[in-house]
Each structure stands twice: as C-alpha cells, then as structure tokens.
Amino acid sequence: MKTSYQQQNDYYRGPTLLSTCMHSIGATNNSHQRDSHRVFHRKDNLLCVGDHFEGVYILRSGSAKSYVASRDGEEHITRFNYPGDILGIDGFDGQVHTQTVRFLETSSVYFIKKSEINSLMQTSADFRDGLLQSMSHTLACDSAMMMCLSTSSSEQKVARFLLDLSIGFSERGLSGSEFILRMSRTDIANFLGMAIETVSRVFNSFQQKKMIQVRLRYLSILDLGALNRCVAIDVCSHTVTSQSAPKKAMLAMN
C-alpha cells in the first residue's frame, strides 16, 4: 500500500513565494550555501518559544508543525509547514520567537541570517516583494483559518483541512488525491480545535460516504466535489428532510 503514496520529502524545486529569494541569495554569494543547509529529524525542534531571533529558515524538504503555548502549559498548533514555507518569521517582533517549530519527519532547511535579510531587503526587489508577499499570504491564511475555527462544524473543519492539504500537495507537484498525514490525530484535533475522538468519527463518517479512504496515516480523496460541497455548506451530516429552513434556503440558492 505504501508504494502508491508519493514520497513527500523530495527536495522542493517548484515555484514558491520565496523561490525568488533563493535566486537572490544564490546570486549574492554561492560559497556559504553549504553551511546554510541543515538537516533535522522527527521530533527535533528548529526553534523554541523564547529563542533569540537569528534569522529565518526556508523549509526545503519534510514537514513541521508550529505551535504556541498558553500560560498554563497548553499547546496549540497554529500551522503545519511544508517545503517552500518560511519558518521563524515570528521573530521579527521583539527579536524573540513566539512559536516553537518541531519537525514531523526528517527534514532539511535553508537558513538566512538576519544580516543577510537586511542587505537583501535593500539590494533585491525580488526578495523584498517575496518576503512581504509571503507574510501577507500567511496573514490571509490565518484569517481564513480563524473563520474556519469560529464558524464551522466539525465536518467542515476536517473537510477544509483535507482540502488545504490536497491543494498544498498539488501546488508542490505531488498527488493531491493520495498522501500521507505526517501528523497524528492528536495534532489534527489540536489544530482544528476539536476532540481527537471527533476527528476519528468524522474520518469514519467521510469514509462511509465514500468521500475519502483513510487507513492510519494513509489518505485518499475519493470525491473532491463532495468535500468541497461540505466546506461551502455543511450538508454532510444531514438528510435533506432534517434541514432547517435557513439551510434549505441556502441550498436552494446554490
């Protein structure tokens, strides 16, 4: 079974918001490239809350999760990271990192020193635009996530999550319909703000409706349309007869 799933930790070479930056750096100085690459393993931390800000990292291969911690020690995952993502951007404010970044599998990153960022901002318009664009894009994603967290049902949240993964893999030239969930159910539950049991139940429910096929961390999307419809209006769990009047009206408009 494993063989049908694409390797997700191939080096990422496709277009990305920061591919331009890589160019700029390459053009500026080739000799230091060796030193700027670092490899990490599962459960390694790239950064911890409170670490001094030294620069940003571009994830080249593998995957990671970024999380914040509340006063009482509770952790909350704010993002899953994939190749091309910039890590450690949160350090610009106050020169201290507010998030911990932990790898989900063997991964490699490219490091850009603070001083390098500064000089590139002045000399390379591409780098400037790329960085601003990337941060701006992250802000937009956060807004969408907030909307998802605060207004969606459990089924909508999981559907949204799977679709985002699917889109992300597609953009990176991997299969958007068959992939491996590198994170645990606990991580997914934490990220989506729901109980782990509910995640399990929704997966099961989707599977019974032939929308997905899931076994442990191997996931196939069988009916993309159904997932998309689920996100737009949460009809997955209801029969038409049990629809409330407002929901019926919304369906009618479609």
Added chain:
Amino acid sequence: MKTSYQQQNDYYRGPTLLSTCMHSIGATNNSHQRDSHRVFHRKDNLLCVGDHFEGVYILRSGSAKSYVASRDGEEHITRFNYPGDILGIDGFDGQVHTQTVRFLETSSVYFIKKSEINSLMQTSADFRDGLLQSMSHTLACDSAMMMCLSTSSSEQKVARFLLDLSIGFSERGLSGSEFILRMSRTDIANFLGMAIETVSRVFNSFQQKKMIQVRLRYLSILDLGALNRCVAIDVCSHTVTSQSAPKKAMLAMN
C-alpha cells in the same frame, strides 16, 4: 454617564510600531502630508475584497473592523482596528485585497503609496524594521486568536476580548478600565465565533459577579484580576463543588 468615558477618537500620537515610519515619511517629504490624510465616517469602507492594492493606510483616529467573506456570502470579522494599526497589508499578496475594512465611527487615516513603501524599504532601516515588526506582531496576535477561538469557552473568549481591548486602550494612553465598545454585539459575536445571545449572557454573568459593569456600549472593568483568572482557567461559571477532577487538579497547582 457618557462624560466619564474618554474620547477615543483623539488623534493618536503615542509610540507605535509604525511611529518610526511616520518619522521616515515626514523626513522624506513634508509637502504631500496634506494629501495623504483622509477622513471617513461610520459604515464607510476603506477597502473592499477584490480592490486593487495601491498602498497601506495607518489608522490615525477612530476605529474599524476588518472582515473576510466566504463563498456563501457569510462574513467573518478577523480584527478590530485602532489608531496606530496598519490597514491594507493583506494586499501585498497578489496585489489584491482579501479583506474589507469598514469604519465603526468617524476616523482618519494616513495613506502610504506602494511606490513610497518601496523606496522607504530601501532607504530607511527604521521603516523596514517597523513594517516587518508590525506584520510579525500581527501574525503572533493571529496565532493567539486562533488558540483562543479553538480552545476557549464562551466566557474565556469574552474575557480575552475585553482584556485585549483594555490593554490596547492602555497602550494608547486611554483608560483601560472604562471604554466604549464601538462595535455591536453582533460584531463581537461574529468576531469571537459565538451566538449574539451568548455574548449577552456572558456580559450579564460577568456583571452579576461584579467583574464588569456594562450598559449598552459603555463598559467598565471592575475586577481585572478576575478577568485574568477567567482567561487562564475557566472557573467563572463553575462552583468549586461542580469542578471535574482534572480542572480541580489544575486549580490546585495554582
């Protein structure tokens, strides 16, 4: 009663993440300052989803709400804005705005053209740092908000909301204990991802516990400590005898 509440639409002159930027701009060119100031009224839109990105705005006085829209027309408020905040930053990605910004009261903004941003990024280290810092700070706030939305009870959400407002007003040199809620209950409910009725009930509950005093949009914080404790561990709505075992344990550790 109104007289005891501070005017919130005085021009903001205190320290802010972008006060340095204002300096830089002032130093660069004084003559255009007149043109860059614009005044808006309640319910006016500064930006709409889909608008082409022309530059960013710094809110000088008043207040606004930023919201995104889903496919089915539902709106979700992602942020309330106060003097010193940068508006329109979301346009860096794709040169199109993804959020609508609407004023809650008569407000004024300072406009910085795209071309100006570009030249300032090159020439002024202060502006560069200020902008990156501001965006980074916003990202951190978003993370905290996501955590709040996904893991908090209704009482915790409202407590967190009031504390954030209080801190924001204090930082701006206004009273952190007595202020006007410029947004409607509906806006608050939308922002916090809860029903308007629940917002009303939580306000009432807090009032009965002498934590706050609220009448329409006039709000006083009577017991800051209680609000803070409510955010840390949600004990507001429970008596000690009804605590579950884990919650009791958490309380004991305090």
Added chain:
DNA sequence: TGACAATCTTGTTTTATGTCAATTGATTCC
C-alpha cells in the same frame, strides 16, 4: 412627538460535540 426599525436581553428547547471508559491495533525497544 410618535412610530418604525434596530439592537439587545431573557427564557426554553435542541443538538453537536466534548468527556469518560474500554478495546483494538501499531510501534518501539530490549
């Protein structure tokens, strides 16, 4: 000033989802 429209509050009912508990199924590691 009075009437209409918003906005906010309060009471009751319903339901989605969390919590608790038990079991099964994978990994890990001597």
Added chain:
DNA sequence: GGAATCAATTGACATAAAACAAGATTGTCA
C-alpha cells in the same frame, strides 16, 4: 519476538452553547 508503550477507534453519556421565540429597550426620522 514479545512485553511495553503509544495511537486510534468505538460506544455511552453529559453538557455547553446554538437555535428558536418573544419581549424590552434604544435609536432614528418623518
């Protein structure tokens, strides 16, 4: 290779908060 640990599922039950409904208050404009 088998105990031990960790991860995921499944079922029964409890509950916080949404939905629904009705009323009170405030704001607005002729």
